[in-house]
Amino acid sequence: DTGVSQDPRHKITKRGQNVTFRCDPISEHNRLYWYRQTLGQGPEFLTYFQNEAQLEKSRLLSDRFSAERPKGSFSTLEIQRTEQGDSAMYLCASSELAGGPTDTQYFGPGTRLTVL
């Protein structure tokens, strides 16, 4: 499978615990995005990398959230001291830098987080 992959697919945790999600983009895609989606809403942009550089962070990304893409390939999203409001589907997408905003973003299957 050469699509975007995410791990784990499901995560159940207790409030206050830390969780980490991984995203593997499509090979050679140099742009990687994280989104969050709650029930009945469209995905909301969280942050974006071009290669290893984190170029933009949404105001939704509180200081409990941190994302990395150390080698410009896979990325991790960590949530510290989880809260019930963090329960959502966390989606990763990647695109190939072709020089403009029309680059198609391809989404992974998501990690569904439930905070008890």
Add this chain to the structure above:
Amino acid sequence: RKEVEQDPGPFNVPEGATVAFNCTYSNSASQSFFWYRQDCRKEPKLLMSVYSSGNEDGRFTAQLNRASQYISLLIRDSKLSDSATYLCVVNEGHSGGGADGLTFGKGTHLIIQP
């Protein structure tokens, strides 16, 4: 980031009928536009890009009206398999104050009935 608005539905449509969705966006400097399809508990998948000249892909036709800032999607001869949530998506590019994160509407839920 600015808003993308669409009627959440649900739209209940008999099989074989034609159905149309509209979506409005508030950032007049938005640069590219898409329709994504999302099945229940699955990831969004690109259905089609939307161009000012309009574009068609089989039973699906998308239109963009920049002056009125709305985007439309028309589905002809609807199939049971078209049942899904259709997400209107805008890329504000650097005009949105950032890079290329997409701004999604909440989605329109379509149910095709046999």
